[in-house]
Amino acid sequence: xxxALLEPLFRKLEIRDILSSEERQILSDAASSPxxxxxxxxxxxxxxxxxxxxxxxxxxxxxYRQLADGRRQITGIHMAGDFVDLPSLLLxxxxxxxxxxxxxxxxxxxxxxxxxxxxxxxxxxxxxxxTTLLDAxxxxxxxxxxxxxxxxxQLAHFICETYVRLQVAGLAPxxxxxxxxxxxxxxxxxxxxxxxINRTLQDLRSEGLFTWEGxxxxxxxxxxxxxxxxxxxxxxxxHAEPR
Amino acid sequence: xxxALLEPLFRKLEIRDILSSEERQILSDAASSPxxxxxxxxxxxxxxxxxxxxxxxxxxxxxYRQLADGRRQITGIHMAGDFVDLPSLLLxxxxxxxxxxxxxxxxxxxxxxxxxxxxxxxxxxxxxxxTTLLDAxxxxxxxxxxxxxxxxxQLAHFICETYVRLQVAGLAPxxxxxxxxxxxxxxxxxxxxxxxINRTLQDLRSEGLFTWEGxxxxxxxxxxxxxxxxxxxxxxxxHAEPR
DNA sequence: CGAACCATTGATTCGCGTCAAACCCGGTGG
DNA sequence: CCACCGGGTTTGACGCGAATCAATGGTTCG
Numbered sequence: 001x002x003x004a005l006l007e008p009l010f011r012k013l014e015i016r017d018i019l020s021s022e023e024r025q026i027l028s029d030a031a032s033s034p035x036x037x038x039x040x041x042x043x044x045x046x047x048x049x050x051x052x053x054x055x056x057x058x059x060x061x062x063x064y065r066q067l068a069d070g071r072r073q074i075t076g077i078h079m080a081g082d083f084v085d086l087p088s089l090l091l092x093x094x095x096x097x098x099x100x101x102x103x104x105x106x107x108x109x110x111x112x113x114x115x116x117x118x119x120x121x122x123x124x125x126x127x128x129x130x131t132t133l134l135d136a137x138x139x140x141x142x143x144x145x146x147x148x149x150x151x152x153x154q155l156a157h158f159i160c161e162t163y164v165r166l167q168v169a170g171l172a173p174x175x176x177x178x179x180x181x182x183x184x185x186x187x188x189x190x191x192x193x194x195x196x197i198n199r200t201l202q203d204l205r206s207e208g209l210f211t212w213e214g215x216x217x218x219x220x221x222x223x224x225x226x227x228x229x230x231x232x233x234x235x236x237x238x239h240a241e242p243r
Numbered sequence: 244x245x246x247a248l249l250e251p252l253f254r255k256l257e258i259r260d261i262l263s264s265e266e267r268q269i270l271s272d273a274a275s276s277p278x279x280x281x282x283x284x285x286x287x288x289x290x291x292x293x294x295x296x297x298x299x300x301x302x303x304x305x306x307y308r309q310l311a312d313g314r315r316q317i318t319g320i321h322m323a324g325d326f327v328d329l330p331s332l333l334l335x336x337x338x339x340x341x342x343x344x345x346x347x348x349x350x351x352x353x354x355x356x357x358x359x360x361x362x363x364x365x366x367x368x369x370x371x372x373x374t375t376l377l378d379a380x381x382x383x384x385x386x387x388x389x390x391x392x393x394x395x396x397q398l399a400h401f402i403c404e405t406y407v408r409l410q411v412a413g414l415a416p417x418x419x420x421x422x423x424x425x426x427x428x429x430x431x432x433x434x435x436x437x438x439x440i441n442r443t444l445q446d447l448r449s450e451g452l453f454t455w456e457g458x459x460x461x462x463x464x465x466x467x468x469x470x471x472x473x474x475x476x477x478x479x480x481x482h483a484e485p486r
Numbered sequence: 487c488g489a490a491c492c493a494t495t496g497a498t499t500c501g502c503g504t505c506a507a508a509c510c511c512g513g514t515g516g
Numbered sequence: 517c518c519a520c521c522g523g524g525t526t527t528g529a530c531g532c533g534a535a536t537c538a539a540t541g542g543t544t545c546g
Contacts, residue, residue, distance in 0.1 A: 047477075065387050068473075073390040075383040087380075090373045090486050095380055095478040118369055122362045129372045130333045136379040137330075137338055140318040143382060144308050146389040147316040147434025151534075182492065191390025196534055198494060230311075234290075235338040243333050394502075425524060436503050441526060 003028035005057040005107055008081030008169040013127050015168055017243045023124045030113035031055070037100040039180070043084060044098045050088045052108040056080050059104020060180055064188065065096045074189040075142075076135060077101070077162065077181075081169040086132055089114050102180035102215075126243050137235045146191045149230075151200045154190050156229035159210060163219060164233055175219040179212075204228075246271035248300040248350055251324030251412040256370050258411055260486045266367045273356035274298070280343040282423070287328050291337045295351040297327045302347020303423055307431065308339045317432040318385075319378060320344070320405065320424075324412040329375055332357050345423035345458075369486050380478045389434045392473075394443045397433050399472035402453060406462060407476055418462040422455075447471075 006027055013019050034057060037043060043061060044050055056078050063076040063084070075096060078084050084098045089111055118125040138161065145154040162179060166172035183201065184194040192200075205211060209225045211218045219225060249270055256262050277300060280286060286304060287293055299321050306319040306327070318339060321327050327341045332354055361368040381404065388397040405422060409415035426444070427437040435443075448454060452468045454461045462468060 063383070065383070067391060071391050073387040075386045087376045090369055091376055091380070091480050092484045092486075093477070093480065093482075095480070096383060119365045122365070122368070125365070125368065126333055126361055129375070132372070132379065133330045133334055133375060136375065136382060137334070139379060139382045139386060140306070140308070140339060142386055143318045143389065143434075144316040146386065147431075148310060148314055183494095184492080188390075191386075193535055194492090195494085195536080199534095202494090234336070237334050237336065237338070239336075241335045243335075426526095427524080437525085438504080438527090439502055442502095445526085 003031055003107075005034060005105075006031060006055070008057070008079075008171070009055060011170055012081040012131070012168055015238055015240065016130060017127060017240055019127070023121065023127075026117065026121060026124065027109075030109045030117075031107040032109070034105045034107050036103065036105050037061075039100055039102050039104075042097055042099045043106065044088075044094055046094055046097045048088075048094045049092055050085055050094065050111070052110050053086045053089055053114060054084045054098070054106045054108050056082050056084060057105050057107055060101040061098055061104055061106075062101050062185070062189070063096050063098050072188050073191065074185065075139065077189065079166060079169055080171060082135075083128075083131055086114075086128060101185060123243075130243055134237060137237065141235050142189075151190070151192055151196055152203060153229055154192075155186075155197070155200050156204060156209065156225055157231055158186075158190060159204075159217065159219075160226055160229045160231035160233075161236070163217075164236060164238075168236075168238070175222065177217055178215045179217050180215045246274055246350075248277060248348075249274060249298070251300070251322075251414070252298060254413055255324040255374070255411055258481055258483065259373060260370060260483055262370070266364065266370075269360065269364060269367065270352075273352045273360075274350040275352070277348045277350050279346065279348050280304075282343055282345050282347075285340055285342045286349065287331075287337055287341045289337050289340045291331075292335055293328055293331045293337065293354070295353050296329045296332055296357060297341070297349045297351050299323050299325050299327060300348050300350055303344040304341055304347055304349075305344050305428070305432070306339050306341050315431050316434065317428065318382065320432065322409060322412055323414060325378075326371075326374055329357075329371060344428060366486075373486055377480060380480065384478050394433070394435055394439055395446060396472055397435075398429075398440070398443050399447060399452065399468055400474055401429075401433060402460065402462075403469055403472050403474035403476075404479070406460075407479060407481075411479075411481070418465065420460055421458045422460050423458045 010019060010024060043054055057080055061078045061084050062074050064072050064074045066072045085094065088094055145157055163172055163177065166177045171177060183197045187194045187197045208220055209228060210220050253262060253267060286297055300323055304321045304327050305317050307315050307317045309315045328337065331337055388400055406415055406420065409420045414420060426440045430437045430440045451463055452471060453463050
């Protein structure tokens with residue numbers, strides 16, 4: 001039986017290519033039973049040598065690096081369907097930590113099984129490679145934002161990006177989605193202080209672009225939000241292609 | 244005969260793993276003859292669908308995105324031994340441009356041949372994947388710098404990183420190397436203005452960390468430079484491992 | 487009921503951008 | 517041979533975006 005927990009991953013891949021039922025089966029067979037983490041817990045730490053790679057099936061996680069003085073920088077947000085530490089399959093040693101942003105649930109894949117995939121399932125291997133390339137594309141977009149955009153643009157862009165990624169995973173019906181990020185965490189992601197995030201958020205809300213109550217974001221004016229952010233989803237590579 | 248132009252790539256890979264002579268041969272056979280570009284020329288542009296992937300064999304290139312108002316952000320610097328657009332093998336459409344920072348020389352590999360590698364040479368395919376993961380690691384480090392470090396730290400860190408990468412490629416003997424970057428380009432990479440780059444550079448030089456005359460950088464005090472930058476090369480994954 | 491965490495607000499400071507001009511240099515053409 | 521030009525570097529003056537510091541409320545939870 002195909003593992004229903006992998007649906008968001010399958011959706012993510014099928015938007016970019018065709019996934020055979022055999023390939024789904026292989027992934028399902030390799031997946032562990034789900035494991036839960038509480039918000040704030042670390043799934044993997046810098047310096048670790050994971051022997052399994054972790055796929056988020058519910059909730060949110062983040063890649064981050066901590067500085068000596070306690071400040072941190074987030075370098076990625078991951079949601080259902082995202083691998084959080086697939087790079088460690090080849091990099092071996094984690095060069096950053098991964099923590100749970102919310103209570104979340106994951107399944108893991110033994111590196112041995114994934115390596116087997118690279119040996120015997122070239123197409124599936126390319127799709128795994130693809131997921132790491134999509135992450136890198138997002139990272140380039142973050143660099144652009146951090147280097148050249150103002151806080152409001154960056155923030156609006158982040159909302160656009162997250163909204164689209166959640167749609168792909170099937171988690172943002174009705175232009176509404178849950179995003180369990182504190183303003184401090186948002187600042188850690190965008191390279192801004194929580195105070196400034198707070199004020200910027202108020203500005204954007206007062207422009208009528210979206211609402212954000214508790215964990216719930218509702219997009220009010222998607223067209224205008226995209227324009228505000230200069231958002232172009234090209235870098236998310238949402239088209240199906242033979243990969 | 245093994246193609247000598249690929250030496251920097253081989254060095255880069257052999258620092259991280261073992262490369263068989265058959266694998267070298269496969270790469271050599273797939274490589275085109277060298278092609279030259281003048282400084283400022285674009286090798287690939289955003290929106291392109293490359294059918295070949297490009298490896299730098301001499302000189303420097305950069306990934307970048309241009310904003311509507313003319314400002315640009317650089318998201319990567321590439322040197323001999325680096326693939327500049329390997330991601331397009333799977334992403335298909337370029338989501339950024341690649342330009343020549345200096346006069347440079349490249350060889351290209353048909354995507355058909357690289358795909359063949361993914362089908363028949365799983366280990367070599369993993370090494371190609373690895374190179375894209377190394378790029379992503381560098382990008383994460385840039386995000387950390389742009390989000391949380393001051394201009395002097397960022398700049399010092401950039402020098403450290405570039406120096407180590409050039410050493411790997413065999414291009415930085417004697418703590419000296421050529422880096423044909425204008426201060427404007429440096430600013431585009433670090434997300435700073437050229438004016439601020441200029442002043443920050445003066446500060447670092449006056450601290451006796453390095454000299455920078457014309458294109459030549461000479462590291463004066465490597466230990467102190469690393470401390471100044473808080474540089475830890477973990478993210479460059481310089482150790483050999485079975486990948 | 488207090489502890490802890492998060493959102494919010496005001497006051498102040500500072501790193502860096504912007505603007506503008508001068509300078510330096512190698513290349514070009516009259 | 518020299519005037520000129522363009523790209524890069526350097527310098528100064530000024531302003532703004534965002535950090536920092538500090539305090540207040542609101543909520544959740546043990």
